[in-house]
Amino acid sequence: MDIQEKVETDILRAIAECYPGQSAVVQLSPTKKEFEGQYTFVTFPLTKVLRQAPAQIGQTIGAWLLENSAVVSAFNVVQGFLNISIADAAWVAVLNDIAGNPDFGTLPKKGETVMVEFASPNTNKPLHLGHLRNIFLGDSVSRILKVNGYDVVKTCIVNDRGVHICKSMLAYQRFGDGETPGSSGLKGDHLIGKYYVLFDKAYKAQVEEMVAAGTPKEEAEKQAPLMQEVQQMLRQWEQGDSETVSLWRKLNNWVYAGFDATYKSIGTSFDKTYYESNTYLLGKEVVEEGLQKGVFYKKEDNSVWIDLTAEGLDHKLVLRSDGTSVYITQDLGTTDLKDHDFHTNRQIWVVGNEQDYHFNVLFAILRRLGREYSHGLYHLSYGMVDLPTGKMKSREGTVVDADDLIEETTNAASAAADEAAKGKLDQFSEMEKSALFQMLGLGALKYYLLKVDPQKRMQFNPEESVDLHGNTGPYIQYVHARIRSILRKAAEMDIVLSDTVEAGQLDEVEQQLLFLLSQYPQRLAEAGADYAPSYIAQYAYELAKTFNQFYDKLSILKEANPLTLQTRLTMARVVGETIQRSMGLLGIEVPEKM
RNA sequence: GCAUUCGUAGCUCAAUUGGAUAGAGCACCUGACUACGGAUCAGGAGGUUUGGGGUUCGAAUCCCUACGAGUGCACCA
Structure with a gap:
């Protein structure tokens, strides 16, 4: 059960019970980090229907949720914003769900x-x-x-x-x-x-x-x-x-x-692959059909047109007067x-x-x-x-060739990565090294081009595109390598991951990490609906960054409590897998070591 | 000229589609390594969201307007 859906249906129940005869569209958003809670319900839109002040509605619904919802552990109301905290046990249940689901993030077949x-x-x-x-x-x-x-x-x-x-x-x-x-x-x-x-x-x-x-x-x-x-x-x-x-x-x-x-x-x-040499003569029978249906009209010179002014467009030629095709x-x-x-x-x-x-x-x-x-x-x-120097113009020879760029990117990434590795790759063969550098260079390039909203014109800065730090492909790849390293180490220590973990008390950063993991299917669906790889790039970065915070703040393998250790190790594993999936959707591979 | 897209920190980009005090990265400054991988983390500074009006509980987001940039307006593809 998706935890967000659960809260949403609970809010609907709350409205039905506290305000009989009323209903509303419920949509949750993530709580801003300066406030306590994980989900926020905005009550302003309900004030007219329910005829109550926003804060009072928040208070009423919040109290009902605390009493009746299985997943809500606390709430607070700031102005008209109802911030909802989720019980640690519910988060752990989410983790178990994800950890036990090898198809996590693959949505059901649509048959289309x-x-x-x-x-x-x-x-x-x-x-x-x-x-x-x-x-x-x-x-x-x-x-x-x-x-x-x-x-x-x-x-x-x-x-x-x-x-x-x-x-x-x-x-x-x-x-x-x-x-x-x-x-x-x-x-x-x-x-x-x-x-x-x-x-x-x-x-x-x-x-x-x-x-x-x-x-x-x-x-x-x-x-x-x-x-x-x-x-x-x-x-x-x-x-x-x-x-x-x-x-x-x-x-x-x-x-x-x-x-x-x-x-x-x-x-x-x-x-x-279609070749235009095979298809460039197609379309004439469509023109015939259009004429018969009265969708197209013929001018005196025999050229064929369509009037699209009703759509806010123009008259458009679909066949030349000599009977040949246009584009x-x-x-x-x-x-x-x-x-x-x-x-x-x-x-x-x-x-x-x-x-x-x-x-x-x-x-x-x-x-x-x-x-x-x-x-x-x-x-x-x-x-x-x-380019930083302006538009690419083929006439002025400022076009960046794809093959050259890929090679330069890989070379630049190699140099930077070799430097940053500080001897960690010593046992790598030359082949392994070059495969890794290729993975990093290409990862940097793809991520750089995909993280931006497609619709927007963007600037390509060659130096930034091979950066390993910050909001970049290699930063995310690094987190994956780090997680794999932890899991290898755990295996060396004979720690066996259990199938399910038990609830304990979670740190804020752990809640945040689980919240992000639980969001994956939703983000995936949104990215699909909007044809937007940038959503996935953004998500992968958030997840990687949050993991680094988690890693810095809390111990995993050094944790004394075996139950907590299991929980954290499982989280690490699942985060690594989710990073791999997300990056895979961008066409970017992630390394075991780097 | 008409149509259309865009304008957010010094720079490159976000902002869950109308929600809270607009967030990240780079660059700059300060701090954290006897390390589960420091290719990391924490903190600081940086904004009249191009200007002006409007719509409403609430606008970077919607409407109008001015300015600036891109693209398209072939019996080319």
Whole structure:
């Protein structure tokens, strides 16, 4: 039995008995630490219904609870706030519940399928810092939804066709000289990125030359020979020209291998990958359907539109006058396809907030078309990542490459961790050490990017991101290592953990720790409902910090009273497991030793 | 210009969705190691929540307004 629910139902009973005929919505909040108690009930909203002063209502309900509730041990009323203390025996019962439940924090199966789309890169350049925020978010949200009881399908839509990849292809054809990832020692995605940059350089030079010769800039950008050739190449690709297609295939495969290496290094994967080269023609039959249903209308020039002014949006083109698709046409078709493939109850897109409007339009259209799944569509929109020096701009070369960043982060974390370990890792092999440092570096990076509310634009400070102290991944990882060390030591001392512990008197910090543990399922549910890894990050930090306070204030293995020792050791074990679970939801591993 | 998101300590972020005296970390200052792991803990200082109005028992949160920042407004993707 969840202790908070118990108190809430007891308050409802109190209201029913003390104020016959009245009822209210009861919601508890944690008590602020300067007051005594663990749960606070705010009585102000009841004053009108019950026609009594807030403090008096608090007093009445508090007294009733003390008399009749099995879990309430004390109460105090400050202004209209009723602060409730929970009996130590009830806390110990909570601990026993959690300790005996191997599935603690895994919510029951819901029998619903959620598809989470993230990463979704273009194949003309390597991944960068912005992609990392995207991927960590998508990966973490997938994990959170899974333990919330959903069947989760992680998916990635690879934008593998179009002008951008033709640019790399053309530059490669022109300047490549048969270079391969093997011959250059470059990862495939980096190699192709190199040619994309080369194209851009050569193209710009051409445009400048033409402008200097008197061509207007806009005109020059269209007419430049390189751009013409790219357009030609795109047409050849669309016609299935075998030479073009085989070049395209070769280069894209290099890129995929590069991406896969990056995904592997950060510990993510996809259940299903869609390629735009297969899906870019989808959606035209949806347009037909919309016309038939009268949802879309056709203009004289044969272009097809939808009027979304009723939704506060605009008129939107869904098919060009020449009958070809636009971006949103394709998305209409792909969304249908995803639903067809997996019977989704929900579809989530992890995509930057510059596409907010696009998704509003997409969802509105699908609702108009009467898609059953349309009410489960959600755009998990996130803000850009800025550098201390300002925005990342690819033109100015200030983009932070993902692979470089991961390597630098790991190196920086290694140096700092090696220093901090003060010889504790002496018996580690070089392999063990490097695995540990990788775990810490990646933990620092992921935690840094995930602890912030996704919606907000955030700043990435390279030095702070590898910090081991304070509100960081490694701080939390450290607490886990510490707990494991205590448990190893207990085993060496032949202390056997009993299945259940007995109630004794608890210290304030122990009550606080148990309170936090009991909150885990609720936080998990909230994180799932709001698609918010930041809630979990915040929680893990609070739990780790509170454990450190507990550890500093009270003895565990040195405790003379064997019953108290059992209780504390069990608490340590459960906190360690809960930290491991929480961090696992962020895609962060925790070490046995560090 | 229109739409939209945001503005909280010197810096980076919280604030359980309208609740108490707005909390953490970093940086700064002071204290705690014959240690169950000091990669830690305790304490100090730091705020007119961008400004102004409103709604109510109560506002960082909701409404209006001004200012500042981002993003979007293609028969591009």
